[in-house]
Amino acid sequence: MNQQTVRRVAIVSANRIPFARSNTAYARQSNQTMLTATLRGLVEKANLQGDRLGEVVGGAVMKHARDWNLIRECVLASGLSPATPAYDVTQACGTGLEATILVANKIALGQIEVGIACGVDTTSDAPVAVHRRLQRALMDLNGARTPVARASALLRALHPGNLLPELPANREPRTGLSMGQHAERTAQVWGITREDQDALAAASHQNLAAAYASGFFDDLVMPFGRLTRDNTLRPDTTAGRLASLRPVFDRRQGTITAGNASPLTDGASAVLLASEAWAQARGMPVMAWFTHSETAAVDFREEARDGLLMAPVYAVPRMLQRAGLGLQDFDFYEIHEAFAAVVLCTLAAWQSPRFCRDRLALADALGTIDRTRLNVCGSSIAAGHPFAATGGRVVATLAKLLQQRGRGRGLISICAAGGQGVTAILER
Amino acid sequence: MTDHLLHWANDPRTARLIRLLGLPQPVHLARAAGGYVEQPLAGRQVLAGGSPGGFALPAILPQLAQAGTTFLADPDGSSPDILVFDATGITTATDYRHLYDFFHPVVPRLATCGRVVVVAGLPEAQGSPVAAAAARGLEGFTRSLAKEIGKRGANANLLYLQHGAQHLLDEPLRFFCGPRCTFVDGQSLRITDQVPAPGAAPAQAHVQVLRGKVALVTGAARGIGAATAHRLAEEGAQVICLDVPADRDGLYETAARVGGLPFTADITDPATPHQLAGFLRQKVGTVDVVVHNAGITRDKTLGRMAPHHWDQVLAVNFGAIMALDAMLLAEPVATGSALLRAGGRILCLSSMGGIAGNRGQTNYAATKAALIGYVAAQAAPLARRGITINAVAPGFIETRMTAAMPLVPRELGRRLCSLGQGGQPRDVAELITFLASPGAIGVTGNTIRVCGQSLLGA
Incomplete structure (x- = not known):
C-alpha cells in the first residue's frame, strides 16, 4: 500500500429508473435491460461516454444463471470504455449499499479514482429452475462414460415427477419462515x-x-418504460385507509x-463515486461525502x-x-x-x-x-x-x-x- | 429483407426458371470486406487508353500500377476488369471516334462486376463552346454505357478533371476502379484543386486513411448511419455516434461495435448544438469528419399532410443540419478555432427523392434537394478553410425503411436500376468513407448518387 492517508470519497451523481410493482410496467424487462438503461442514463448525465472508470460494482438478488457476469455485461453496453472492470456482489437487500462501500473504500485508499455502485432486481423475471433431481440427472448424463450410465441418467431425467420446476421462494433457508x-x-x-x-x-x-x-x-430518476415515477406510490393513501x-x-x-410492507418491485439504481480530485478535474459538484x-x-x-x-x-x-x-x-x-x-x-x-x-x-x-x-x-x-x-x-x-x-x-x-x-x- | 430474386437468379436449380419467366437476373455484386488495403486493384486486368492531346493518362497509368493493376498490352481475346479512358483530349465531334474505337471492341468482353472510368476535362474550362460541348457530351456516353453493362454487375462513371489536378486522381481512381463503388453507377463528379492541400503533407497513406481522425455520424443507431460509423471506424477514425433517445438501444449497440462514443440527443432541440459542442470539446477536442445522416420521412400528399409532419421533416432533415454546421464551423473568440478542423469533411445525406421528386414526399424531397444546393453553395467558402463538403444521394438501399414498403413499390425500387437490385447500407458507407478520406480532397461541392443508376431522376 503506497497511500499514506485515506482520502475523502465524493458522491458525484446518481441515477435510477422509476421503480415498478412486480408484474406491471417492467413485466417484460430483465435485470440486464433495466440496469443497462440505468447505467446509460448515468453515463449521459455525468458525461462518462468512453471513459475508463476504476470499476463498476453491483448485483442482483434474483438472478438467472445466464447472468453470471451481469454487471460486466451491462458495462459493455453502457457507453463506458470497455476497459472498465466490473464485478457482481450479493448481500441480499444490502447489495446496493455494500457495493457502494466497496467502491468507496477503493477510492479512499487511492486504488481507483472513480467508480459506479449499482444494483438491480426484478421479481417479474425471476429465475425458475428445473427440479433438483432433474438437474442432478442431467449432470450425470453429461458426465456418463458408459451407455448403461447414460441410459440410467436419461431414465431419471425423464421421470415425470422430476419435471416440476423449482420456484424461487421468499423464505429463509434456515428457519423456513418468510x-x-x-x-x-x-x-x-x-x-x-x-x-x-x-x-x-x-x-x-x-x-x-x-x-x-x-x-x-427530477435529476435522480430518469423516465423508463413509460414510467416517470414509481408506480408503487399511492399519494392519496392515509393511515385510516x-x-x-x-x-x-x-x-x-x-x-x-x-x-405497511414494501411491495415486490422491479427496478435499478446506480451511484457515481469519485475522489475529490477527480470531481474537481471534471468540474462536477460534490453532492455529499461517503464517510x-x-x-x-x-x-x-x-x-x-x-x-x-x-x-x-x-x-x-x-x-x-x-x-x-x-x-x-x-x-x-x-x-x-x-x-x-x-x-x-x-x-x-x-x-x-x-x-x-x-x-x-x-x-x-x-x-x-x-x-x-x-x-x-x-x-x-x-x-x-x-x-x-x-x-x-x-x-x-x-x-x-x-x-x-x-x-x-x-x-x-x-x-x-x-x-x-x-x-x-x-x-x- | 432478403432479395429472393437475387438468390434464385444465381442458384443453378432455379436460374433457368427465372430466365424462362423473363424475370430480371441480377448478379451478386462485388464488394470488399474490411478496410482499405495497399493495393485494392491487385490482380485486376486493366485496359487504359486515351484520345490524343489528353493530359490525364500520364498520371493515371502510374497511379493504377501502384494500386496493383496489370496492364493488358493486347486487348484481343482478353477479358479486362477495368477500362479507363482519358477523354480530356476530346474537343470536337470527330474526336469522339477515339472513344468508339477504344470501347467498341472490348465492352462485350468486360468482366462481370467490371469497372469503366472515363476522365473528361471540365466543360467550363474548355477554350471554346464546342470543346465544352464535347466534354459535357461524355456524360451521356458514360451513362448509356453504364446501362448496357449493368446487367453484368459492372458500372461506369465519369470523372471531370481540372487541368493541373491530375495528382488528385489517385484516391478517386482506387475507388471507382475498385470493388467499393459497387452501387455508385452512372455518376459524374468533379475533381479540382480548389481546396488547398494541408501544409507540409506527409506521404499519403492508402490504408487506415482516417487513423487519428474524429468522425461525427448522426442517425448512427441503424441502417446507413450504423454502416457508416462502422466503416469509418474500420479506417481508424474515432466515431461519435449520435441518435435520438428513442433509438438508444441501437445507438449504444453501434457505439459498442465500433468502439465509438454514444451521444443521445434530438438534433432539432435548440440546446443540442451547444451541448454537443461541450461534449466534443471535452471528449475529443476537434472533429475531422461530419456525416449528416439523420433523417426522417413523414409521407402524405401535400393536401393531406399535417402541419407538424411538414415541420418535423424540415426541422430534422434541413434545419438541424444548418444548426449543427453553424456550431461546428463557428470560430469562437475564446479558442479562435472551429470544432471542424482544416482538412475537415462534411457529408450530407441527400436522396434520390431530392433529385427526382416523389409523390407524397413534398416535405422530404424539399429538404433533400436543399442539401444539394447547400453543398454547392458551401463548397467555395469552405474550400478556403481546407474543408470539403459533398452530398451523397442513396437510391433503393436495403434497410428497415425499405423493408417496410409494400411489395410492388419495393420490387420496382429494386429492379428499376441498371444493376437490377437494391444496394446495401455498406455501399453508401463506402462512398461516404471515400469522400471522407484525405485522398478525396479534390472532390467538393458534388452530389453523388449511390443508386445502382436508378431510372428515377436520372
Whole structure:
C-alpha cells in the first residue's frame, strides 16, 4: 500500500429508473435491460461516454444463471470504455449499499479514482429452475462414460415427477419462515402496534409524493418504460385507509399488511463515486461525502433472541462509536422500510436501556431520534423495494438532501436477509 | 429483407426458371470486406487508353500500377476488369471516334462486376463552346454505357478533371476502379484543386486513411448511419455516434461495435448544438469528419399532410443540419478555432427523392434537394478553410425503411436500376468513407448518387 492517508470519497451523481410493482410496467424487462438503461442514463448525465472508470460494482438478488457476469455485461453496453472492470456482489437487500462501500473504500485508499455502485432486481423475471433431481440427472448424463450410465441418467431425467420446476421462494433457508413471518415475530416481541405501522407507511407515501411534486427527483430518476415515477406510490393513501387491510402473515393477531410492507418491485439504481480530485478535474459538484460504514449480522434462530432484520441495530452503534457521534447527531435518517415494523423495532431497540446495555454493551440507551428527520422523501414502502437497487436509491436520496441543505449529516440503515444489516454515514 | 430474386437468379436449380419467366437476373455484386488495403486493384486486368492531346493518362497509368493493376498490352481475346479512358483530349465531334474505337471492341468482353472510368476535362474550362460541348457530351456516353453493362454487375462513371489536378486522381481512381463503388453507377463528379492541400503533407497513406481522425455520424443507431460509423471506424477514425433517445438501444449497440462514443440527443432541440459542442470539446477536442445522416420521412400528399409532419421533416432533415454546421464551423473568440478542423469533411445525406421528386414526399424531397444546393453553395467558402463538403444521394438501399414498403413499390425500387437490385447500407458507407478520406480532397461541392443508376431522376 503506497497511500499514506485515506482520502475523502465524493458522491458525484446518481441515477435510477422509476421503480415498478412486480408484474406491471417492467413485466417484460430483465435485470440486464433495466440496469443497462440505468447505467446509460448515468453515463449521459455525468458525461462518462468512453471513459475508463476504476470499476463498476453491483448485483442482483434474483438472478438467472445466464447472468453470471451481469454487471460486466451491462458495462459493455453502457457507453463506458470497455476497459472498465466490473464485478457482481450479493448481500441480499444490502447489495446496493455494500457495493457502494466497496467502491468507496477503493477510492479512499487511492486504488481507483472513480467508480459506479449499482444494483438491480426484478421479481417479474425471476429465475425458475428445473427440479433438483432433474438437474442432478442431467449432470450425470453429461458426465456418463458408459451407455448403461447414460441410459440410467436419461431414465431419471425423464421421470415425470422430476419435471416440476423449482420456484424461487421468499423464505429463509434456515428457519423456513418468510421474511414477513420473521418481521411479524419481531414486531410482537417489541410490542409494535398496527396503528404505528400504518402511520409510518402513510408518511412514506406522503413524503415520497411531496418529494416528486417538488421536483426533488427530477435529476435522480430518469423516465423508463413509460414510467416517470414509481408506480408503487399511492399519494392519496392515509393511515385510516391502510387500517382496513387484513394482516398477511398472522391472520388473527398479526399487524403486518400489504399496506405497511414494501411491495415486490422491479427496478435499478446506480451511484457515481469519485475522489475529490477527480470531481474537481471534471468540474462536477460534490453532492455529499461517503464517510463511514458498518455491516453487522445476527443469529436469528428462534432459540437466539435477535430478529432476522435487526442486524442494523448492532451495526449503527459500532459505526457511531468509530465516528465519535451520537444517534442524535444527524439531520436525516434513512431507515429502509422492508416493513414499517422493522423501522419501528429498530428505533425501539435503540430506545431501550436494557437492550442497549445487555445486547449492545452500551452504558446507556442510544435514545430517540427526531421522527421528522426520518425518511423525509419516503422509503421502500412507497417507492418499492427492488432488493439490490434499494441501496442506490437511498444513497442518492440522502446525498441530494444534504446537497440541498448545504451541510449536514445523514444515517443510512438497511436490513437484509440472512440476519444482516448494512449501514453508512453521509456528510457534507 | 432478403432479395429472393437475387438468390434464385444465381442458384443453378432455379436460374433457368427465372430466365424462362423473363424475370430480371441480377448478379451478386462485388464488394470488399474490411478496410482499405495497399493495393485494392491487385490482380485486376486493366485496359487504359486515351484520345490524343489528353493530359490525364500520364498520371493515371502510374497511379493504377501502384494500386496493383496489370496492364493488358493486347486487348484481343482478353477479358479486362477495368477500362479507363482519358477523354480530356476530346474537343470536337470527330474526336469522339477515339472513344468508339477504344470501347467498341472490348465492352462485350468486360468482366462481370467490371469497372469503366472515363476522365473528361471540365466543360467550363474548355477554350471554346464546342470543346465544352464535347466534354459535357461524355456524360451521356458514360451513362448509356453504364446501362448496357449493368446487367453484368459492372458500372461506369465519369470523372471531370481540372487541368493541373491530375495528382488528385489517385484516391478517386482506387475507388471507382475498385470493388467499393459497387452501387455508385452512372455518376459524374468533379475533381479540382480548389481546396488547398494541408501544409507540409506527409506521404499519403492508402490504408487506415482516417487513423487519428474524429468522425461525427448522426442517425448512427441503424441502417446507413450504423454502416457508416462502422466503416469509418474500420479506417481508424474515432466515431461519435449520435441518435435520438428513442433509438438508444441501437445507438449504444453501434457505439459498442465500433468502439465509438454514444451521444443521445434530438438534433432539432435548440440546446443540442451547444451541448454537443461541450461534449466534443471535452471528449475529443476537434472533429475531422461530419456525416449528416439523420433523417426522417413523414409521407402524405401535400393536401393531406399535417402541419407538424411538414415541420418535423424540415426541422430534422434541413434545419438541424444548418444548426449543427453553424456550431461546428463557428470560430469562437475564446479558442479562435472551429470544432471542424482544416482538412475537415462534411457529408450530407441527400436522396434520390431530392433529385427526382416523389409523390407524397413534398416535405422530404424539399429538404433533400436543399442539401444539394447547400453543398454547392458551401463548397467555395469552405474550400478556403481546407474543408470539403459533398452530398451523397442513396437510391433503393436495403434497410428497415425499405423493408417496410409494400411489395410492388419495393420490387420496382429494386429492379428499376441498371444493376437490377437494391444496394446495401455498406455501399453508401463506402462512398461516404471515400469522400471522407484525405485522398478525396479534390472532390467538393458534388452530389453523388449511390443508386445502382436508378431510372428515377436520372
